[in-house]
Amino acid sequence: QQQVKQSPQSLIVQKGGISIINCAYENTAFDYFPWYQQFPGKGPALLIAIRPDVSEKKEGRFTISFNKSAKQFSLHIMDSQPGDSATYFCAAPGNAGNMLTFGGGTRLMVKP
Amino acid sequence: DSGVTQTPKHLITATGQRVTLRCSPRSGDLSVYWYQQSLDQGLQFLIQYYNGEERAKGNILERFSAQQFPDLHSELNLSSLELGDSALYFCASSGGLTSYNEQFFGPGTRLTVL
Numbered sequence: 085q086q087q088v089k090q091s092p093q094s095l096i097v098q099k100g101g102i103s104i105i106n107c108a109y110e111n112t113a114f115d116y117f118p119w120y121q122q123f124p125g126k127g128p129a130l131l132i133a134i135r136p137d138v139s140e141k142k143e144g145r146f147t148i149s150f151n152k153s154a155k156q157f158s159l160h161i162m163d164s165q166p167g168d169s170a171t172y173f174c175a176a177p178g179n180a181g182n183m184l185t186f187g188g189g190t191r192l193m194v195k196p
Numbered sequence: 197d198s199g200v201t202q203t204p205k206h207l208i209t210a211t212g213q214r215v216t217l218r219c220s221p222r223s224g225d226l227s228v229y230w231y232q233q234s235l236d237q238g239l240q241f242l243i244q245y246y247n248g249e250e251r252a253k254g255n256i257l258e259r260f261s262a263q264q265f266p267d268l269h270s271e272l273n274l275s276s277l278e279l280g281d282s283a284l285y286f287c288a289s290s291g292g293l294t295s296y297n298e299q300f301f302g303p304g305t306r307l308t309v310l
Contacts, residue, residue, distance in 0.1 A: 118298070127198065127286050127301035128239070178241060181252025182227060182290065182297060186239040 088176050090187025097194050103161040105190045107174035112155060114177040118184070119148065119159050122171045131172070132159070164194045199223065200302035202287050208308045214275040217305045221268055221289030227251070228270040229290070229299060230262055234283040245270055277309045 089108045097103045109117070118133035134141045134148040134157065141148045147160040161168055171191050175184040199222035209215055221228050230242040241254035245264035256262075259277075264270045274281060284304045290297035 120301075127200075127303045129198065130298055130300065133298065173239060178252075178254070180254070181244040181246075182299075183229065183241040183244055183252050183254060184299060185241070188238050 088174060088185050088187040090174050090190060092190060093188065094191045095193070097164045097192065099164065099166060099194055099196050101164050101194075103164045103168070103192055103194070104158060105172055105174070105192070106156060106158045107176075107187050108154075108156045109176045110155065111176075111179075112152070116177055117148070117150065117157050118175050119146075120173045120175065120186075122173065122189075128173060161192075164192075166194045166196050168192060169194050198300040198302060200287060200289050200300055202285075202302040202305050204305060205303065206306050206308075208310065209277060210310055211277055211279060213277050213309075214273065215277065215307065217272040217274070217285055217287075217307075219270045219272070219287030219289075219302060221270070221287075222300055225289035225291050225300075226268065227290045227297070228264055228268070229288040230256075230270070230272050231286045231288065231301075232283050233286060233304070237283075239286075242272070274307070279309050282307055282309045 119131045120128035121131045122128040132146050145162045150157045171189045174187040178185040201220045203218045226247045229244045233239045242256040243262050244251040248264050262272045286304045288299040288301045290299045
């Protein structure tokens, strides 16, 4: 099964700062890389996703940067806010059906 | 609100018992996925159904089974429960079979096995 390695495991950022979370994947054949945001007691919510035909995708304060040759993609949260404090998961398609393989998660805390 | 519903929200049971978790996908979605989230294993794919047919299997134990009914709701059955089965169980749904299909997660069922 494809592995997705996510770092860091935890991140503390000051309000207004930039949060950066990185993921590395193995299989270059896959073509869809989403990020999910999960608050305590809630299900993961799709935040933003990218296909490898573009190197960057931006939605509001959230940007995905994609490096196909390095098999890496990252999430940048600009002007981080306390309300962004959550666990973030990157994902990539798995080896069967339309399953997703998730990274281990990054617990982000934005300090006011 | 993702539009995916799951019941019950919490379930507490004893080892050796059997439970059923229920999921209703978003209106119009044909695919249902089940994931298990535990502290040590993260989010793990269990099984996918598409329009009533099993589509893919992940690391699902033989003690676990699932099905998708004609109205597209799905049930995950967990039997001979062990302490290690305590986890959050999420259902997700998506519209079709292409890899670009976004998966939307329900609120989850928290299972505690005592």
